[in-house]
Amino acid sequence: MRDLSDSSDKTDFPELLRQDAHAWLVLLTSGKATQEDAQAFQRWRALGPRHQKAFEEARDQWRLLKPAFGKLLGTRAELARHHQRLLQRSSLGRRVFLGAAVSAAAVAGVAVVHPPLGLWTPLDEWNADYRTAAGEQRSVALTSQVDVTMNTRTSVRQVAAEGRTVGLILLAGEAAVDVRAAERAFGVVAGKGRSLCGGGKFEVRFLDGKACVTCIEGAVRVEHPAGSLSLRVGQQASYDDASIGAPVAVDPADAAAWRRGELVFKRSPLSAVIDEINRYRPGRVVLMAPSLRHKTLSARLQFKALDAALLQIQRSFDLSARSLPGGVLILS
Template sequence: MKTPSAPIDDPAAAAEALREEARIWLSRLAGAEPTQMDVQAFQRWQRTSPAHAAAFDEARRQWASMRLALGGLLRTDPKFAARHERLRHGASAQPGRRAFLGAAAGAAVAAGVVAVVHPPLGLWPAAGEWRADERTATGEQRELLLARQVRVTLNTQTSVRRQAEGLELIAGEAAIDLPAEGGAPFVVSAGAGRALAGGDGPGRFELSYLQGKACLSCLEGTVRLEHPAGTRQLQARQQLVYDAQAISGVRAIEPADLSAWRRGELVFRQTPLARVVDEINRYRPGRVVLLAASRRDDPVSGRFSIAVLDEALLQIQHSFDLQARSLPGGLLVLS
């Protein structure tokens, strides 16, 4: 990729040139599905210096702000909506700021009401996660002790924001342990729903929020879900799923399997291989890509240690007769 060059004796020009390179990279990565060569080249560029990394951080913040603003304009201003098409069509020939604006406008149209930026291949946190008070990295787990002795355990790739009555789960998965003492219910909001528990005795529940879908599980005591589609009450060993529009039925669960991640394990029971790979990607640095389409729905059962997931991948490779190819940056292709 050609990028602008700047005179090394002009710090201001050099800094602007670096910002321009960052905008070009972000437009290239977000404008279409990037190839692995694109990703590897970007990662080399980003690691060139701290200034390169900082320039990209600035570009992605601008990108998120513009997508939010452009989304509103495109919905409310017909003249702007008509003009944006001309800008977007001219962006491909102008790789710098104009392409950056055009790609942001185009993305806002495609997404409708834009709330977050979905980064390609997990190269950076989604825009909504930048406002988190606490965020765990890939493979990291963290325990928080909040007011009233409420204990919250954050799983890998989890972002939360503290609120007066509890927490907002922006993305990821959290386990909440509530004390025996009474008081106001502890509230965890995720997407369109609010989970309320405690206030009448000890309790334990888990809530995950991934790709717009939430899963609420009650392990001990009771937990209530408040949602635009209605209210549901869960007892111990019960679970439901919801998204922005609807709530599923209640089903029974095995708490030991559900909480295996807190013991450093992943447990699968007749789980489709594609979902197993997605789950492993939440815990393992890099990326596992499953190209064997015919194997995506094959069932997987097993118990794997989070600390040695490459061993789990080796077992999967042999069990399903897959070919594995390792690439730089922790990328593993299964075909």
């Protein structure tokens, strides 16, 4: 990253100043900032009132990004563990500095329960029995009749009864469940709903409070406070806390493409494509081009070639790219 303390000699000063402000915000909340970074930020902010105003604008835009802000960092005893593959807790000194730097930068609204840009694990996922990092997939034999494959950035917790595993709670992410003729139905809880299967294959996705259940083989029953329904092969149902939708037809092969290392998009908004890529890629891609968010894209991408895919997206939509610390990529 170039020296952010000096942007006054550039011809396109306002835009570069805006980008520098975003760069500082990302760095200060990434968990990788140092004391030297904090001092450099103070020098940059002291260059003039426009720098402070640009930072305030970046902060306000940040607050519009998902996941949404929750409780203030200052009101939490726990601070964030940085998302680093298996997610290790940062040192006390780093956490103290991060809290101080964020406070000084006037972004104390960033919460440990809703981390900015998804750069670390939310508080409610810390007690997972199994977790995968960005780009990681993992298969677990929960019982002699049930196998679970976890997709990227997924956290699950087992549910036991009478000394044996009878289900799991999908805290976040996506899981494929294969059930071989079990004596009792295996259940997956995601949000307000529960999916039950006595024999077959199904997938559950739970992100940002919204769940999606797909039947790949056999049959699945989905129970929700707003109603219950049954899914057959090639059917999918979605729900949130308040309601559950009617089953819709889907291609099971496309729905399960992630198990083959693929992402399939069919006339998907560019913003949705970027959001999905973010689940598989360490760091974060931020689309700062509002006019392009709803442009559609159809593609079949390989997990192992996401950087190449991002380069193609950059060229196709005439975007400029800027890399920042922590694997953050700004597209504008």
